Amino acid sequence: MSLVAPEAPSDPCVVIEVADAPAASGGLAGRLAAAFAEARDAGLGENGCVVFHAHGGEALRAGLSGLARSLALEWGSRGIRVNVVVGEDADDLIRFLASPASRMLTGAVLDA
Numbered sequence: 001m002s003l004v005a006p007e008a009p010s011d012p013c014v015v016i017e018v019a020d021a022p023a024a025s026g027g028l029a030g031r032l033a034a035a036f037a038e039a040r041d042a043g044l045g046e047n048g049c050v051v052f053h054a055h056g057g058e059a060l061r062a063g064l065s066g067l068a069r070s071l072a073l074e075w076g077s078r079g080i081r082v083n084v085v086v087g088e089d090a091d092d093l094i095r096f097l098a099s100p101a102s103r104m105l106t107g108a109v110l111d112a
Contacts, residue, residue: 013049013098014042018064020056032063039071039082046079051097054086061086065109072107081105087112 018035039050050071052064064084071082083106085093090112096102097110 009100010095010098011047011049011100011103012044013051013094014039014044015051015053015094015098017053017055018060019054020060028059028063031060032067035064036067036071044080047100047103048080049098049102050080050082051094052082052084053090053094054084055088061109068109069107076106082107084109085112086110 016035016038018031035052039052042048042050044050050068052068054060054064061084068082068084075082081097081103083097083102085097086109093110093112097105
């Protein structure tokens with residue numbers, strides 16, 4: 001069952017895929033910095049949303065949770081919401097977060 005109909009309208013939304021990687025590739029701090037930079041540079045305005053889609057372990061989940069909550073507090077006054085989705089089969093949940101129905105949800109970590 002889908003949370004939102006496929007043809008339902010959506011707000012401007014950026015989905016940022018963040019996955020665990022070997023420590024040699026920059027580690028967790030490097031991935032979080034890259035995710036933040038991508039979100040910052042997205043140029044979203046009012047009713048925009050950022051969804052960090054996490055593919056990894058507990059450290060990645062915790063790091064993205066902190067990043068999303070900080071950005072939600074900072075960008076909420078501009079009408080931009082920031083959330084995290086953890087899991088592989090997350091298309092329906094991401095579609096819901098991009099819809100006007102989720103405009104009151106920000107700073108959340110959701111399991112797909």
